[in-house]
Amino acid sequence: MFLSACHPTYSNKSNQAKDVMTNSFSLEHDHTNRLCLRSPIWEDLDTITALTGDPRTNAHNPFGPPSPNESADMLKKWMQHWSAGLGYWCVRLIDDIDKKVIGIGGLRPANESELNLYYRFAPDSWGQGLATELAQHAIKRASQHFPEYTVVALVRPTNHASIAVAHHAGLFEDSYITDEGGRQLRLIRPALT
DSSP states (O other), X not given: OHHHHHSOOOSSGGGSOOOOSSOSSOOSEEEOSSEEEEOOOGGGHHHHHXXXXXXXXXXXXXXXXXXXXXXXXXXXXXXXXXXXXOOEEEEEETTOTTOOOOEEEEEEEOSSSEEEEEEEEOGGGTTSSHHHHHHXXXXXXXXXXXXXXXXXXXXXXXXXXXXXXXXXXTOEEEEEEEETTEEEEEEEEOOOO
């Protein structure tokens, strides 16, 4: 069964993510029909550096690709998010025997009332609906386990593919904000409670 291919066997419960966001279980490992989702580990550094450093995955990033050191800092932060019980997943295809990570994404706490939706996939996996599948699954998990949180995605207005993914996941356009990188579209799924 594909679940055993997605989920590792833990030698003891101390290896599992501790959940302090009022959930009674961990979302550290999950799956969709086509995707295995797991929390990132330090051994993902080379893959994350290649993924986040690819100029094609940064076409709408006004700062350009992060340096290897910046990618390492991002991975460290992503791993720390799981200590609060929720963070971005490393993504691979269920049927990939090589278990190659093809993307990163999911939800992480943005502040006391919002979760940030994020997705970034390797260019060779674009056009297959994988980001949409991940985003829809993340929204489903937010609705089930964190209904009191608003889900937010910040997207550059020229990134039409990313905006389409957010729309397909059920988010709608809320407002524009301006940060040090310029203008961003704020898409939301309001809190359900």
